Every structure is written in C-alpha cells, then in structure tokens.
Amino acid sequence: MDLGADLVEGKFLERVNRFLAMVEVDGQEVGVHVANSGRMKELFIPGCRVFVRPVLGDHRKTKFDLALVDMGTGLASADARMPNALVTEGVANGHLAQFSQYPEITREVTFGDSRFDLMLEGPKGRCYIEAKSCTLVVNGVGLFPDSPTIRGAKHLGTLESALEAGHRAAVVFVIQRPDATAFSTNDPADPVLAEAFRSALAVGVEAYAYNCNVTEKVLELGNAIPILPYAESVGNG
DSSP states (O other): OBOOSOOEEEEEEEEEETTEEEEEETTEEEEEEOOOOSOOTTTOOTTOEEEEEEOOOTTOSOSEEEEEEEOSSSEEEOOTTHHHHHHHHHHHTTSSGGGTTOOEEEEEEEETTEEEEEEEEETTEEEEEEEEEEOEEETTEEEEOSSOOHHHHHHHHHHHHHHHTTOEEEEEEEESSTTOSEEEEOTTTOHHHHHHHHHHHHHTOEEEEEEEEEOSSBEEEEEEOOBOOHHHHHHHO
C-alpha cells in the first residue's frame, strides 16, 4: 500500500484521549486524530518521531491523522483502519494464497449483528474475514489486544455463526510493525477475548497472523508468523 508523498514529520507530545494526541509539527503544537482505540503506551513516548497525514474537511476537528511512529528500531503503523485495506490488497494480489479461490471481494459486509471487514465469493461459496490491528510486541511476540475489547469477542462469536451457516470464516491479525516473529492473544489483558478465540478455533474458524513491512512510503503485509498459546509465547520470550 502506497502511503503517498504527503506525510509530515513531527514530534509526539502527549495523548489527550482515545482519539486525540498532541504533536509538534513545524514548531507548532497541533491536535492529531488517533484512529486507534488501543492504549499503545509502548509506542506513544513523548519526544518520539512520528509521521502525520494532512486531512482536509470542514467536518474535521483536527487537520492531521497520526500515521506512523518511529520505534527507534523501525517504523510502526498506528492507524487501526489499515489492516482492512492491507488484507484486501493481500487477497487481491495473491499474497494471501489461502484465499486465492475467491475472485470477488466485498468490503464492510454485515452478517448477523456484526460487520465484517471482507466477504469473499467464488465457486466454493463465501468466506467472511475479520482483520484485527495489533501494535503491541513483547519479546518478538505480537499481542492482541492491548486493552479489553468487547467488539473483538463479538466478532469472533459471529464468525462462528457464519461457519455454522455453511460459510468459511477467518480472522487475520495484522501486526503493524516488522519486529513480530510470532503472535498470541493477550490473555491477561482480555481473558474474554482469549476464550472467544479458543472457542472459535475449536469449531473451525481459521486464524492467521502477519507482520508488516513499514517505510515512510509503503505499508504492506510481511511474513506469515505462527500463532502460539499465550503461555507458550511468554515462555519462548
């Protein structure tokens, strides 16, 4: 995914609330929209370098969206809206070969009481996919979520319902940074989601995890990484 040529460098100052941060841009303190409800304390360090994207519109309270954070060892994408587009791109260009038999891709599709990121259609029927954004990495393990998410457990339950209805169902965890070599649910942060994930896997919902290649110009899915039980991922860390 091309990030364009309009990213502007800034210095992170503080996070005001879930969706607002203050960033220094060209010597001025400006409000920046944070399109991510995760805590991201490990990324949002005062003084760190960030990249923001100018956004026009009279309906906007801020003139920028937060795009990338410099971790010191590489860049991370901070925008939780990106995994939807990344997975869509990965299906379309063949990077996600496990979904290659579905030529038709529809984004943002309602099933039951949930809205899934993608619905794929082909000769073998339909496949519903939910893409989840992960930014927390500890000792090389991407952990999701970094704070409780009722919505996440709900989506997993609805994926089970899609499977019961005769469709294929999958969740794809996108770790939006390059340094993850494995993935696990973050059981202490959200035991309800962890149990929902185990339940979904037990009945046949598929799960995949990918890290990302991140530069100032491009954000793309990287390598497929193994999904480990939390206890095992901690032990390996």
